[in-house]
Amino acid sequence: MRKQRYIAYFSMEIGLDVNIPTYSGGLGILAGDTIRSAADEEIPMVAVTLLHRKGYFFQKLDEVGAQIEQPVDWKVEDCLQEVPGRASVIIEGREVLLRAWKTEVRGISGGVVPIFFLDADLPENTEPDRTFTHYLYGGDARYRLCQEVILGIGGVRILRALGYKYIVKYHMNEGHAAFLGVELMNEVLQIRKRKLFSDSDIAKIKSRCVFTTHTPVSAGHDQFPRDLVERVLEGGKIGELKDLLFHENVLNMTYLALKFAGYINGVAKKHGEISRHMFGTYSIDSITNGVHAATWVSPRFQPLFDRYIPNWKQDNFSLRYALNIPREEIWAAHEEAKAELLKHVNRITNVGMNNKVLTIGFARRITPYKRNDLLFSDVKRLMKIAEKGGGLQLIFSGKAHPCDVMGKDMIRRVVAAMGEASSQIKAVYLPNYDIILAKLLTAGVDVWLNTPQPPLEASGTSGMKAALNGVPSLSILDGWWLEGCIEGVTGWAIGTIPNPDSAKDPAQDAQLLYDKLETGIVPLYNNDRNRYIDIMRNTIALNGSFFNTQRMLQEYVLKAYFEP
Numbered sequence: 001m002r003k004q005r006y007i008a009y010f011s012m013e014i015g016l017d018v019n020i021p022t023y024s025g026g027l028g029i030l031a032g033d034t035i036r037s038a039a040d041e042e043i044p045m046v047a048v049t050l051l052h053r054k055g056y057f058f059q060k061l062d063e064v065g066a067q068i069e070q071p072v073d074w075k076v077e078d079c080l081q082e083v084p085g086r087a088s089v090i091i092e093g094r095e096v097l098l099r100a101w102k103t104e105v106r107g108i109s110g111g112v113v114p115i116f117f118l119d120a121d122l123p124e125n126t127e128p129d130r131t132f133t134h135y136l137y138g139g140d141a142r143y144r145l146c147q148e149v150i151l152g153i154g155g156v157r158i159l160r161a162l163g164y165k166y167i168v169k170y171h172m173n174e175g176h177a178a179f180l181g182v183e184l185m186n187e188v189l190q191i192r193k194r195k196l197f198s199d200s201d202i203a204k205i206k207s208r209c210v211f212t213t214h215t216p217v218s219a220g221h222d223q224f225p226r227d228l229v230e231r232v233l234e235g236g237k238i239g240e241l242k243d244l245l246f247h248e249n250v251l252n253m254t255y256l257a258l259k260f261a262g263y264i265n266g267v268a269k270k271h272g273e274i275s276r277h278m279f280g281t282y283s284i285d286s287i288t289n290g291v292h293a294a295t296w297v298s299p300r301f302q303p304l305f306d307r308y309i310p311n312w313k314q315d316n317f318s319l320r321y322a323l324n325i326p327r328e329e330i331w332a333a334h335e336e337a338k339a340e341l342l343k344h345v346n347r348i349t350n351v352g353m354n355n356k357v358l359t360i361g362f363a364r365r366i367t368p369y370k371r372n373d374l375l376f377s378d379v380k381r382l383m384k385i386a387e388k389g390g391g392l393q394l395i396f397s398g399k400a401h402p403c404d405v406m407g408k409d410m411i412r413r414v415v416a417a418m419g420e421a422s423s424q425i426k427a428v429y430l431p432n433y434d435i436i437l438a439k440l441l442t443a444g445v446d447v448w449l450n451t452p453q454p455p456l457e458a459s460g461t462s463g464m465k466a467a468l469n470g471v472p473s474l475s476i477l478d479g480w481w482l483e484g485c486i487e488g489v490t491g492w493a494i495g496t497i498p499n500p501d502s503a504k505d506p507a508q509d510a511q512l513l514y515d516k517l518e519t520g521i522v523p524l525y526n527n528d529r530n531r532y533i534d535i536m537r538n539t540i541a542l543n544g545s546f547f548n549t550q551r552m553l554q555e556y557v558l559k560a561y562f563e564p
Helices: 026-040 141-161 179-192 199-206 226-232 239-245 253-260 269-278 302-308 316-324 327-349 379-389 405-420 435-444 462-468 506-527 529-544 549-561
Strands: 006-011 045-050 058-061 067-070 081-091 094-106 112-119 167-173 209-212 223-225 250-252 263-266 359-363 392-397 425-430 447-450 473-476 491-494
Touching: 006 026, 006 141, 026 045, 026 094, 026 112, 026 167, 026 549, 045 141, 081 141, 094 141, 112 141, 141 179, 141 223, 141 226, 167 179, 167 549, 179 199, 179 209, 179 239, 179 253, 199 253, 209 253, 209 549, 223 226, 226 250, 239 253, 250 253, 263 269, 263 549, 302 316, 302 327, 316 529, 316 549, 327 359, 327 425, 327 435, 327 529, 359 435, 379 392, 379 425, 379 506, 392 405, 392 435, 405 425, 435 462, 447 462, 462 473, 462 529, 473 506, 491 506, 506 529
Parallel strands: 006 045, 006 167, 045 112, 167 209, 209 263, 359 392, 359 447, 392 425, 447 473, 473 491
Antiparallel strands: 058 067, 081 094, 094 112, 223 250
């Protein structure tokens, strides 16, 4: 019996290792980085997610940029260990048996965080039920709802089966896990031998739950019609709890999480403000995201930090002393990281990129509000900037959800524009963006580009990874960049705030982007190397030292996990 008190961290996706493809993008990578920092800080945490035997998907692009999706072939037994203990949930009146697979994350101080991956692929289940934990964000609404029942209700039950009885806080990383509140309520009613819940029961659950919302985009809040919910939950001991489930006769997983959470936060200061407007009756704080420094600092910069800032892994705040690292050593480490990236790009694409040419990187989940095609709004002007400034190189990457037709179209447009600009600009779109490629890109490019439609970028974390490697951002002022941008010091802003016309007229943002490249970044990179290196040092010292999961997790501990 485990008598240690734990924080239980629930996330639909967790990104730890390229060989465990149970993540799609920023949400999963954030979860993995959070868990790593919990292990570093020896915070008693246990994490729960789904197994996703077929992964998110393996992406291929044809010659015109059309995305082709394939299941990911990975060997669960080679990466995870099956653990004893079983749990079950009721779906459509059937018992669906669940098992768990385990891995452990070990921190720099010896702390350990176990992660349990729920798996319905058991011979006792029907063939269709066995597939519930196969695809991350796959299938139709019914499939997604069944997955969320397994994560929330099944997750609590598997922890009980494995002996985790003393959990002081349940952290819902997005609304996908909100059914855990329903299961906790069932436990309370069972203990108190009642069928009807009271306000005091709700208060008890709220005192044990934390909810982090990650998106101001409506599509990011899973919603299910009442008839589907009642059919899926049939026989599942929901009973009188149905009154808790529905908001305006629809199950909105965000509202369900809000009802059960005693502490709620957005993932950047601006996102917290937007969330308070979206969900006005709830008190919503903000804790700005971060990244795990020891994971995302490249092998080229790690020895440099070890030499000049010996305790940087234990104390990320000490990265502010990067200001004392000699310019020539910063530049040498960057050139090594850039050479490694371009060697990889040239080997797989034969494009012939040059280490001496200013190289811009853009990589993230592809969906319309991310506007990955904004840089190509005026290809002729972009080509002129490259010609006048001595060349440009562009490296793009990112997946569109299989059902996101507009996102897929954006990839095709970018690939077509790259072809159109090829006489002046060497550009590639690299398929199958994953952790390995992200590490190469965020360390090896010269500028990190981000062009979301404000105010739809809740936070963003890729620019934080770049900052740790001395790569400044060129970004729309949204999400974390509102906090991290000091113009000409840590990078550059595209436009100003507020910019109410941005959504109506993206061409305006495109022109501002071109202006900043043409008159600021390109000549600075080519003609004033010392000043450019100063900006690189500033990104490490000012942004790398703050936008990390060590600081982020300390805020969760103080505000949400162990508050008085």
